[in-house]
Amino acid sequence: MKQKKLLKNLFILFLTILISIPHNTVYASSLTTSKFDVATDTAYKLELDYQQLNPIFSANDNTNSVTSSITLPTVCMNQSTVIWYSDNEAIISSNGKVTRPTGSDTIVTLTAILINNNQTRVKQFYVLVKGTQIIVPNLTGISDNYVVTENEKVYLSGMIYATSKLTNVTVQLFKNNNKVISETKVNPQATSFNLNSISFDPNYLNLTKGTYQIKIFVASENYFDTSTPLKVCTLTVTKDKKDLLDDERDILSIIFSNNDKSSSVISNIILPVLGKYGCTITWQSSHPSIINSQGIVTRPLYDTKVKLTATLSFFGISVKKTFNLEVLGTYVKNTITIKQSENVINNKNTISLNWNSNLRGHDLKSVRQTTIQIFTYGTNDLRFEMTADTTLTSCTTRLDPGVYTVRITYNSSSYKTLASGETTIIMK
Incomplete structure (x- = not known):
């Protein structure tokens, strides 16, 4: 190695002298x-x-x-x-x-x-x-989840497209993400490849009930990363697909917004449409005008109970699950009376508000939050907002001259409105 480096240095010296000679x-x-x-x-x-x-x-x-x-x-x-x-x-x-x-x-x-x-x-x-441009091949139509019984063969789905010839497609089957159980290598020498030609036989591979990972590695004439899989899928092997559907039903839940829960819904909810193992989920509502099948909530005047039914289906098998919710109405029987005091002396842009409600006894003790909101009159332009985790009866704030709507609400710990009131104020 040293001799080779010495010869290279002597050659460079020779060139330097040769070029310098007139x-x-x-x-x-x-x-x-x-x-x-x-x-x-x-x-x-x-x-x-x-x-x-x-x-x-x-x-x-x-x-x-x-x-x-x-x-x-x-x-x-x-x-x-x-x-x-x-x-x-x-x-x-x-x-x-x-x-x-x-x-x-x-x-x-x-x-x-x-x-x-x-x-x-x-x-x-x-x-x-010119350097070679790295263009990642495109994978389309490949499922994220494959489900088979122990005696059922699984065929991959989807296509691989590249801008240059595909030189290698490797599909590996893993258990617990570390041990390769099976490996298939293909040299397509074409710009596309149908993954449907690759399959796994759980019976031949002695795959037992459980979850496995399928990793797809791709190389082409202008994409050379063979260490990072372009796609990772899940293969679930089961004795009976009905068992998986029952598992899906057990874990299915509705996702609520903010501080909502099943007994007090005031905002839109998220209704899943795809299960963990790839089953499809459709929804039906007992009151579509209040909660529709997409989870959009339209609050009624009075509190209303709504039953949602989810139907989980795959491979021709279906199961159902129901959820009982209560959507809080907009009507509030208790009111808050708001009074505007005179403008504070020496500061005409400051206003003082005080109010009282007709809440009594247990209802009054149930108040856990006070919300004060001030809007530009006739609009949803919020100019002031304050929330306090207690029962307030007054506040002072600054406002520019104009006409405003003041809205005050008392809420319970479950964010149910116990009392509310509105008034119009004029700042001169």
Whole structure:
């Protein structure tokens, strides 16, 4: 290794000295016929070969854009011998073979040494080798979940598309994400591949009831990452698919907004449409005008109970699950009376409000939150809002001159409205 490095350094030193030596260029026009013989004049022939020497590029390539191998002449027209050297053999070898770099373009220096009857000239060329663009292949129609019984074969679904030829498709089956149980490798040599040609037989592989991972690795002529799977799917093996559907039913739940729960719904809810194992879920409501099948909530005037029924289906099997909810109405029998005091002296932009409600006894003790909201009159433009976890009866704030709507509500710990009131105020 040290000897090879020493030889390389000596060669670089040789080139440096050779390039630094001045050369007397001889042109045909400067010589008379009586002073030299064209056939034998070495300097003249060397100069002609030096001027005419160039790398020969493939079609559509040039010095500023190299994508294919280059022809590097080794003998010139006037019998000068040429020795080539590259400062980056990994990209352009000394015989002109080009290996495009991954990613960025790269400049390579090619050095030609012309030799004729012990006389030498050195010529250098700077060429730009274009990098290969990394384009990730596209996977479409591939399922996230496959479910089979222990005696049922599973076929993958979907297509792989690439912008260049696919050189490798590897599909591995894992247990607990660490042990490869089965591996299939394909070399498509085409720009697309149908995954339906790959299958797993749980019976042949002795797969027991449980969950497995399917990892799909892809490589193409312009995508080389074979260490990271482009897709990871789940394979569930079961004795009876009905058992999985029962599991889906057991874990199915409704997702509530904010502080809502089944006994006090005031906002939209999320109704799942796809189960963990890939089953489809459809919903029916006993009161579609209050909660529809997409989970949109329209609050009624009075509190109303709504029953939602979920139907879970896959592989021709269906089960149902019901949920009982209560949507809180907008009507509030208790009221809050709001009074506006006179503008605070010396500050006409400040207003003081006080109020009282007709709540009594247990209802009054149930108040856990006070919300004060002030809107520009006739709009939903909120100009002031304050929430306190106690029973307030007054507040002071600053407002610009104008007309406003004041809304005050008392809420319980379950955010049910116990009392509310509205009034209009004028700031001069």
